[in-house]
Amino acid sequence: MPHHLLLADSHTAKDVLTFVGRAARITDEGVRLQASSGVLALTTAALAPHGLFDQTPTILAMRIVHADPELECDVVVDQLTKTDEPHRLELPDTGLSPAWAGVAPPRGGWEPVSTLDVSVIAQRAQWGISAVARGTAPGSGEEAVRALRAAIWGEPDEDLGDVPRGVAFAADAMGFISGEEQVAVSRSGRWTRLAFRRGHVLSRGPVASGLTSVRHTGSAG
Secondary structure (H helix, E strand, O other): OOOEEEEOOHHHHHHHHHHHHHHHHHOOOOEEEEEEOOEEEEEEEEEOOOOOOOOOOEEEEEEEEEEOOOOOEEEEEOOOEEOOOOOEEEOOOOOEOOHHHHOOOOOOOOEEEEEEEHHHHHHHHHHHHHHHHHHOOOOOOHHHHHHHHHHHHHOEEHHHOOEEOHHHHHHHHOOOOOOOOEEEEEEEOOEEEEEOOOOEEEEEOOOOOOOOOOOOOOOOO
16 A cells, blocks of 8 residues: 655645655655654755765755644655645655665754855855866766765865855755845754755764874873
8 A cells, every 4th residue: 555645735745746856856865754743854965975984074955844743754765756636645665775864963952153145155056066067077987976076065165154065056956045045054063054945954074084193192201
């Protein structure tokens, strides 16, 4: 028997399909659907490390919508299907298990840091898109392209308050940039959140790896 998402209304269902469709254009690792108490959180990874030594930051795009109060789920899917009922969407038979889905942003402890003009975020997104296009040679392999994207989008950007430039990529790709807006920036631990009217972008820096520096002990001399 098929499983379904029961949303608040048809408009919300279209919103969810739009989010999943946009996510599919930038990643094949799906969208996480977490529903409880009438709220559905949709999360996708615009960037995520692949492998133990990959220093790519984790950058998530998130949108919150209203759902049926009885809906309870936590699953990662790569698609959703319309049904005869406009507020009901059908889930695929099987879910996904991407590594990024095991990395949960903190629920609390967020402290305001600054604000960013959305036009600056849009400019940095376009700069990064152009840089990736210029740096991708014909016939480049998947690993080379991934390394280039990680270098460009993972680099801290001074114009964005030194958060990874990939937050701009995520906001642009997921349709969060629209009109004039001052985007609130907050932090909790190693996480940074940009709160747009249309959704949130969260970033976490790469995990430090390798040996620590040697510390001298005892008296000098």
